[in-house]
Amino acid sequence: MTYPGEITRRQLLRRIGMAAFVAGPGAGLLSACATGGAGGGSAAPTTSIAASADAKNPFGVDARKPLEVVIFSGGYKDSYAKDLHEELYKKAFPGVSIKHTGTQQIGTQLRPRIVGGDVPDVLNNSGPDALDLAALAAEGHLADLAPLFDAPSIDDPAKKVRDTVTPAVIVNAKINDRDLVLNYTVSHRALWYNAKLFASKGWTLPKTWAEFTALGDTAKAEGILLFAYPGQKGPYYQLWNVLYTAAKIGGNQVLIDIDNLVDNAWNADGMRQAVAAWVDIQAKYGDKAYFGLDHTQTQVKQLQNELLFYPVGSWIENEMEKDKPADFEYAIAPIPDVTAADKMPYGAIQVGVGENFVVGAKGKNPQGGLEYLRIMLSKEGARGFTMKTRNLTVVNGAANGLDLPAGLMSAAKAQDAAGQNIITDARFEGWYKELFDYGTEQINVVMAGRITPEQFCTNMQRKADDIKQDEAVAKQTRSQ
The missing domain is CATH 3.40.190.10 (Periplasmic binding protein-like II)
Structure with missing residues (x-):
C-alpha cells in the first residue's frame, strides 16, 4: 500500500537504481x-x-x-x-x-x-x-x-x-x-534516527532550529540526548555534519571555496554559523562522555534509544544490522533550517x-x-x-x-x-588529508568547549593557508 507523498519501490529503483543519476x-x-x-x-x-x-x-x-x-x-x-x-x-x-x-x-x-x-x-x-x-x-x-x-x-x-x-x-x-x-x-550523509521511536512518541521531524531545540528539551526530560557523535574513531562524522550544515546555510559555494583553498573560506558566515549552532547543541543537549566512545559504542547507544539524532552515512544500517532490535527502524532526517535566510531550503540533503x-x-x-x-x-x-x-x-x-x-x-x-537541493561532497578530505585530519582534531576541541567557534574557524583557516603556501602539495580545483 502506498500513502500520499510516498514513493513506490518501482519509483525508488527508477531514482536510485542509478538511472536517476544520469537522466531526469x-x-x-x-x-x-x-x-x-x-x-x-x-x-x-x-x-x-x-x-x-x-x-x-x-x-x-x-x-x-x-x-x-x-x-x-x-x-x-x-x-x-x-x-x-x-x-x-x-x-x-x-x-x-x-x-x-x-x-x-x-x-x-x-x-x-x-x-x-x-x-x-x-x-x-x-x-x-x-x-x-x-x-x-x-x-x-x-x-x-x-x-x-x-x-x-x-x-x-x-x-x-x-x-x-x-x-x-x-x-x-x-x-x-x-x-x-x-x-x-x-551514500546519503545526514542525521539518522529511529522512525519507530518517533512514531511511538508522536514526534515529528524538526524543520527549524527552534523546533530542533524544542525537541531536545522534550527528549531531555525523558532522559534522551538530542544528538551525539563518537569522539573516538569518528569525529569526522561531526566534521562532515558541520560542513554540510554550512552548505545548508550558505550554499554549496561554502564547500567549493574550502576545497579550492580560497582565502578566508573557513571564516565564511555560513561556516561560523554552522559551528556555533552545533557547539550550542552540544552544550545544551549533549554529553561529553561520548567523546570517549568510538563509533560502534555510540551507535549501540542510539539503538538503545539513548540519543535521537546521529550524524552518519547510509552505511549505518548494514553496519548495525546484527545489533538492531526489532523496535528500531533507521530513517534519515535533513538538517533543520539554522536561520531564516538559509540559501538551501529545508529538505536539502547530501x-x-x-x-x-x-x-x-x-x-x-x-x-x-x-x-x-x-x-x-x-x-x-x-x-x-x-x-x-x-x-x-x-x-x-x-x-x-x-x-x-x-x-x-x-x-x-x-x-x-x-530535488535540485543536493549538498555536494567536501573534496578536501581526499585532496588535502592533512587539513581533514586536523579538522577532525579541532572539531572535538570546539565541541568540547575548549575553544570558541571563531577560534575553530581561525585555526582551520590558518592550516588551509599553510597548505596553500606549501609548494610541495599539489593543488586541486573544482568549479561546482
Whole structure:
C-alpha cells in the first residue's frame, strides 16, 4: 500500500537504481563535484595499461599471476569482496590465487609496505586510518584508471565502462587531471534516527532550529540526548555534519571555496554559523562522555534509544544490522533550517559517491587490479554488493528489482523530496588529508568547549593557508 507523498519501490529503483543519476530531474546532481586541477606541485607519472583487442580480457591479464586485495572492513564489512568479487575474478581466471586482507587499519598496515615497495594490487582506501591519496598519486603509486573507464563493460561490450556508471564517478576519479580513483558507492550523509521511536512518541521531524531545540528539551526530560557523535574513531562524522550544515546555510559555494583553498573560506558566515549552532547543541543537549566512545559504542547507544539524532552515512544500517532490535527502524532526517535566510531550503540533503578503490601502479599485477574493478562494475558485481551491504553502487540499474531496507528507502524518499537541493561532497578530505585530519582534531576541541567557534574557524583557516603556501602539495580545483 502506498500513502500520499510516498514513493513506490518501482519509483525508488527508477531514482536510485542509478538511472536517476544520469537522466531526469536529478541529472548532474551527483556530478556537481570536483574537477581536478593543476598547480602548486607535480605528480609522478602513473602506470597506464595498454588495452588489448580482447573484449573479455581488455587489460591482458595473465591468469597465472596471483592478485592481492586489501579491503577496509568497516560499515560494509569485507565479505562482499571475499565471497563475491573475488569469486567472480576466480571464475574469470580459474585456478588463480587471491590474497585477501580485511582490516580497519589501512594506513597502519600499508604505509611500511608501500615504503618498501610492496604494494597490493587492489586497495579499498577508507576509514579513519585511510592513506593520503594525493600523496600516493604524487609518488606514482596509483595506476591510471582511464583504460578501465574506456574498456568494454562486462554486461554489454558495445558500451564502455564509463557509460554504465553515474557521471560523478568520472568527475570524482581525478587527481591532478588523471583518473586515479574509483568511487564505488552512492551514500546519503545526514542525521539518522529511529522512525519507530518517533512514531511511538508522536514526534515529528524538526524543520527549524527552534523546533530542533524544542525537541531536545522534550527528549531531555525523558532522559534522551538530542544528538551525539563518537569522539573516538569518528569525529569526522561531526566534521562532515558541520560542513554540510554550512552548505545548508550558505550554499554549496561554502564547500567549493574550502576545497579550492580560497582565502578566508573557513571564516565564511555560513561556516561560523554552522559551528556555533552545533557547539550550542552540544552544550545544551549533549554529553561529553561520548567523546570517549568510538563509533560502534555510540551507535549501540542510539539503538538503545539513548540519543535521537546521529550524524552518519547510509552505511549505518548494514553496519548495525546484527545489533538492531526489532523496535528500531533507521530513517534519515535533513538538517533543520539554522536561520531564516538559509540559501538551501529545508529538505536539502547530501548525496555523493564514495568508498574509494585504487589499483597499485607498482603492484605485482596492476592488469589484474583493473580487471577486478571492471568485475566490480558489472551488474552482477554491483547487485551482489547491494544485496550484501544494503547500499547502492554507482552502476546504473544494478539495484533494479531488489527488496531494499527501510533506511535506504527513507534516504531515497529524502533525495526525491530534495530535488535540485543536493549538498555536494567536501573534496578536501581526499585532496588535502592533512587539513581533514586536523579538522577532525579541532572539531572535538570546539565541541568540547575548549575553544570558541571563531577560534575553530581561525585555526582551520590558518592550516588551509599553510597548505596553500606549501609548494610541495599539489593543488586541486573544482568549479561546482
